[in-house]
Amino acid sequence: MPLTDRDRAILDFEAEWRRHVGAKEEAIREDLGISPARYYQLLGRLIDTAEAQAYDPMLVKRLRRMRDERHQARDARARAVR
Numbered sequence: 001m002p003l004t005d006r007d008r009a010i011l012d013f014e015a016e017w018r019r020h021v022g023a024k025e026e027a028i029r030e031d032l033g034i035s036p037a038r039y040y041q042l043l044g045r046l047i048d049t050a051e052a053q054a055y056d057p058m059l060v061k062r063l064r065r066m067r068d069e070r071h072q073a074r075d076a077r078a079r080a081v082r
Contacts, residue, residue: 003051006032010043011052015059 003011013031017024025036032039046052047063 001051003049003055006042007046007052008055010039010046011056011059014043014063015056 009032013028017027028034028036028039034042043063044067047060047067053060
C-alpha cells in the first residue's frame with residue numbers, strides 16, 4: 001500500500017522536528033493536528049513498512065535501531081529485577 005499524505009508528513013516531521021521552535025509535543029499538535037500519543041503509534045507502525053523504508057531509508061533505519069535499543073534495555077532491566 002503506498003504512503004498516504006499523512007504518512008509522508010509524519011516521516012518528514014520526524015526527520016526535521018529539531019528545526020521547530022518549542023517542545024516536540026506542541027509541534028506535533030500544531031503541525032500535524034494529532035496528539036503526541038497517536039503520532040508515536042502511527043510512527044511506530046509506519047517504520048515497519050517497506051514503503052517508509054523506500055521513502056526515507058536513513059530515517060527509518062535510525063528509528064528502528066533506536067526502538068530496538070530501547071527494547072533491549074527494557075528487557076535487560078526486566079531480567080535484572082528477577
